[in-house]
Amino acid sequence: MKPFLIALVALVAISVGANQILTEIGFSTSTAGTSTGNVRLTD
Amino acid sequence: MMRLFGLIVLLWTLAVPVIAQDVPVDPRASTGGAQTLEDILRRQEGIAVDDQFRRDLTGDPEAAAATVDQLGTLGGASDPDLWRAIRYGTADITTQARGPAAKTLIQDGGMWWLQFREGPLLKIAIYLLGGTLLLLTLFYFIRGRIRIDGEKTGRTITRFKAFERFGHWLLASSFILLGITGLLSLFGRKVLIPAFGHEAFSALANLSKWIHNNISWAFMVALIIIFVVWVVHNLPDKTDLQWLAKGGGIFGGGHPPAKKFNAGQKLIFWAVIVLGTSISLSGLSLLFPFEFNLFGHTFSTLNGWGAPGWFGLADLPYPLAPQEEMQYAQLWHAIVSIILTAIIFAHIYLGSVGMEGAFDAMAKGEVEEQWAREHHSIWAQRVIDDETRRTGAN
Ligand code: HEM
Numbered sequence: 001m002k003p004f005l006i007a008l009v010a011l012v013a014i015s016v017g018a019n020q021i022l023t024e025i026g027f028s029t030s031t032a033g034t035s036t037g038n039v040r041l042t043d
Numbered sequence: 044m045m046r047l048f049g050l051i052v053l054l055w056t057l058a059v060p061v062i063a064q065d066v067p068v069d070p071r072a073s074t075g076g077a078q079t080l081e082d083i084l085r086r087q088e089g090i091a092v093d094d095q096f097r098r099d100l101t102g103d104p105e106a107a108a109a110t111v112d113q114l115g116t117l118g119g120a121s122d123p124d125l126w127r128a129i130r131y132g133t134a135d136i137t138t139q140a141r142g143p144a145a146k147t148l149i150q151d152g153g154m155w156w157l158q159f160r161e162g163p164l165l166k167i168a169i170y171l172l173g174g175t176l177l178l179l180t181l182f183y184f185i186r187g188r189i190r191i192d193g194e195k196t197g198r199t200i201t202r203f204k205a206f207e208r209f210g211h212w213l214l215a216s217s218f219i220l221l222g223i224t225g226l227l228s229l230f231g232r233k234v235l236i237p238a239f240g241h242e243a244f245s246a247l248a249n250l251s252k253w254i255h256n257n258i259s260w261a262f263m264v265a266l267i268i269i270f271v272v273w274v275v276h277n278l279p280d281k282t283d284l285q286w287l288a289k290g291g292g293i294f295g296g297g298h299p300p301a302k303k304f305n306a307g308q309k310l311i312f313w314a315v316i317v318l319g320t321s322i323s324l325s326g327l328s329l330l331f332p333f334e335f336n337l338f339g340h341t342f343s344t345l346n347g348w349g350a351p352g353w354f355g356l357a358d359l360p361y362p363l364a365p366q367e368e369m370q371y372a373q374l375w376h377a378i379v380s381i382i383l384t385a386i387i388f389a390h391i392y393l394g395s396v397g398m399e400g401a402f403d404a405m406a407k408g409e410v411e412e413q414w415a416r417e418h419h420s421i422w423a424q425r426v427i428d429d430e431t432r433r434t435g436a437n
Contacts, residue, residue, distance in 0.1 A: 003209040011220075
């Protein structure tokens with residue numbers, strides 16, 4: 001069962017790692033269609 | 044001569060009304076070219092209406108009042124004219140957003156996708172997945188658990204190394220989570236929101252989306268591992284034909300000879316590799332919206348070969364609007380995933396309750412020698428021979 005448990009650890013590590021990298025490089029799916037760059041959202 | 048001339052004149056005068064009748068009557072003359080009640084009723088019944096007649100009705104600057112006059116500022120376009128222009132993608136839109144789809148305010152071509160996604164697609168998922176589960180249950184009651192026929196030896200032989208099992212479980216755990224979270228998204232609006240409300244689904248959907256988007260990487264890594272470690276054992280050969288001819292001995296007993304993987308397993312392997320890769324690619328195109336245009340390119344290549352014509356179909360749509368690319372990617376991603384999930388249901392069944400002794404292969408890496416001799420006779424013999432040669436040499 002050890003390979004199974006290691007697989008679960010790898011699963012979490014890869015997922016969190018991937019998310020970290022995408023966040024780090026400033027990528028987000030939602031910014032592909034919208035941008036707050038040129039709008040004033042608060043007073 | 045005069046008589047002939049008279050005849051021609053007579054024929055001509057008789058023919059004119061006939062020619063005049065050939066000139067088509069404008070079916071929308073009564074509304075001055077705008078859509079008629081009949082058009083509206085047809086659309087409400089879901090019957091296709093050729094909208095060519097109003098696509099270009101987007102106002103005429105020539106007919107406009109001067110901008111200094113009252114009502115002149117739209118340049119001869121009424122509000123309906125403007126909405127039509129927006130709807131059919133001919134309006135002159137300026138925006139600060141710089142996305143590929145930023146200028147599409149109404150995507151008329153996406154309605155069929157929306158309707159397909161909230162109706163037929165859900166049915167496909169229910170029938171295919173539910174049907175497979177039903178068939179497997181039926182199979183269990185008719186055929187029962189596939190048992191080890193012969194006397195167990197109490198000896199085991201090694202079937203999978205730790206790394207192979209690691210790859211398999213990474214693939215399996217990621218696939219199962221992707222399957223669950225994918226179905227949660229698919230059934231969200233039509234089933235889960237009505238059942239649990241927006242608040243509850245919103246929390247669930249956020250979590251589910253995070254898991255789905257990020258675990259996809261683990262699936263892709265695992266897919267590569269599995270391909271690399273098992274592809275040599277999954278190349279088709281002659282034993283497969285024999286195995287398939289006997290239907291794997293599933294009914295009627297007997298065990299056709301097999302190497303490390305039998306033909307049935309090879310089919311599973313290639314389904315996982317081919318469909319899994321396709322799901323990964325379409326998934327990547329959804330994860331990075333508008334970055335990879337897989338479908339427009341494929342459609343134009345297929346049209347170039349005349350492929351749709353082989354099936355008596357019209358050319359596939361090309362070029363595609365940015366949203367259309369994403370819509371095709373979504374449908375492809377969902378349908379191929381559903382098909383692979385149905386296949387995997389059968390695999391999980393056979394790898395666990397369906398067959399005595401199979402689960403050990405992935406759990407411990409060791410299998411009962413008798414199981415190996417029955418299900419993978421050629422492979423088992425080779426492993427045992429190698430073993431005796433090694434111990435004999437010692
Ligand atoms: C809980 C779920 C699962 C169980 C219990 C399970 C069980 C097994 C077992 C016991 C084997 C080895 C068969 C043998 O020794 O010959 C195996 C092989 C394999 N598994 Fe799974 N599996 C599961 C999920 C998955 C998933 C989700 C995938 C892919 C998306 C997958 C892909 C494969 C492939 C490609 C093989 C090799 C070919 C084959 O045996 O058909 N498995 N699995």
